[in-house]
Amino acid sequence: MTVISADRVAPAALGTLPRRRRRVGKAILPVTLLSPAVLFLAVFFILPAFGLLTYSVLTQAADGTVGLPFTLAHYTHFFGTALYSRVLLKTLEISLITTLSAIVLAYPVALVMARSTAMVRQIITIIVIAPLIVSVVVRTYGWQLILGNGPTGILNWLLLSCGLIHAPLKLMYSETAVVIGSLHVFFPMMVLPLSSALGKIDPRIEDAARTLGATGWRIFRRITLPLSLSGLAVGCTLVFSLTAGSFVTPAILGGRDTQMLGNLIDQQILVVYDWPFGATIATVLVAIVLGLNAISVRMLDRRRGVSA
């Protein structure tokens, strides 16, 4: 059988001139479309980030001026001091717990969203996104009222009046409070990518699994979960990074031993005026978060294989 391919005929028919013009046009358009965003990011993100990196290796003189010589002293100071390592570990711990809790809470919501009608999906989306509309400070003070440690804290009062507890719980100024506060804000970052990934799964694939003898949990474990890993990877990256970088939530809801790197940076910059050391902590935070995300995304990608 002979097949006459169309692309062998096409160039002669198209002619040379219009083709070249079209190719140049094709190259210019994406550049034009991208340049405003690239310019914006370069001026307001990449330059400052480079400045931050530079600050972290400069020396601060006794009069507060920052300049040469270059030094790595801030980094050795950071990793050599037990307090800072402890805050670093606490930051990672709180971010990890928040991310894991978000996964557990978000999957059922995302599953319902992916399987329901457009209207139900919109209503759930609005409810899920609602916390983002309120300022982080206002929202966090709200949690302070709810989690208050005395018998007048709303949650304690509720549990006491129901007779579920006999003495008020210590909720505020704890890791739990920070996790709850963070979870509330960053929950949509997990739900939305998950539900979008789940929505792309052909429901007949689950029908097929059922025909082949799989039941509820095993369908989830063997089919739904692996097919939604892309959404899970995005969700985890967002929630972990945002929690690790948070500052207001631990400042208001956390106690002395639940300070996170964000609070440390705040102290160094605004209280101690040690900009080089503040820059160092920030650099460490960014590097660790980027590194962890790269690893987790790589792991999820490998499990997913080359699936389309």
Add this chain to the structure above:
Amino acid sequence: MTIVTTAPHLDDLRADPRFDVELVAVTKRYDKVVAVDAVSLRIPRGTYCCLLGPSGCGKTSTLRMIAGHEHITEGDVLIRDRNVTELPPARRGTAMMFQSYALFPHLSCLDNVAFSLKMRGVAKVERHRRAREFLALVEMTEFADRLPAQLSGGQQQRIALARSLITEPQVLLLDEPLSALDPFLRIRMREELKRLQRRLGISFIHVTHSQDEAMALSDLMVVMDQGRIQQAGTPREIFETPATAFVARFIGGHNVITTHSGSFAVRADRCRIGLPQQGPHVSGKVAAVEYQGTVVRVALETASGEQAAALLPDNAFFAEPVQPGDPATFIWSDADAHRLEMGA
């Protein structure tokens, strides 16, 4: 290659059932719409059965009720004398092949085929060995480690077949299995489906809207319309003696002629152009002439607006050709006219 059959099912030990599937007045209602209306059907052992009909005729609902994917409003489904009406899909002894194949995109072909064995807790070595047997059955051995996205449509279909057959079903259900393939591949795959059915000796129930496909494959052809079975029989019975005007029109190749004494069907290839004599005939103007290679199709429109067509052998046509607009008369012998039931 050999297919190892499992120990005979307890139900099979009693009197050998004559039918693979029996539908007893099966009805499906969605709210007030009746999708399937008291359908009864018996499918003998080892039958290739095609459910044929236009979209919305209830053929897919019927298939999904046999599979257990659709709740049965009224009636019973028996598989080899066992009432499965209330059983979940995986416990009916049926397997279903979906129109979109519904392969698991994240699993290799081998793991796709082995999936049901994994769900039954078969050890890895054993289930991979069995899965390879079934990959060999559909001639896909060398694709074991590929992912579905790396296969062509026809190859995906073979994997879907192997994945269904490894459950050793008593009945294989196929929902429009060939509609996603190009015409060339469709004809090849349908030959293979038939060969596979003969080799396995189980019943296949195949839903299609293509009469060619149904004629080519069926031992038992079931023509459905408006939730009811219009006619069931061998393709030859149905083509030679269509029961109703609907069946005659749907399977094609027939003219439905209405006279004062009722309607009858006459095959288009039995009509000739001739002079109106004593015999049966229909006269009008030639509406279209289509050259189709071995035959020429002449379409006729009568004065009252009725349509008829004749398939003439090419040499007969070119001996006395007609043009659109020419007056013409179709004649046929009395023996070729087949009386239709009233109704539809």
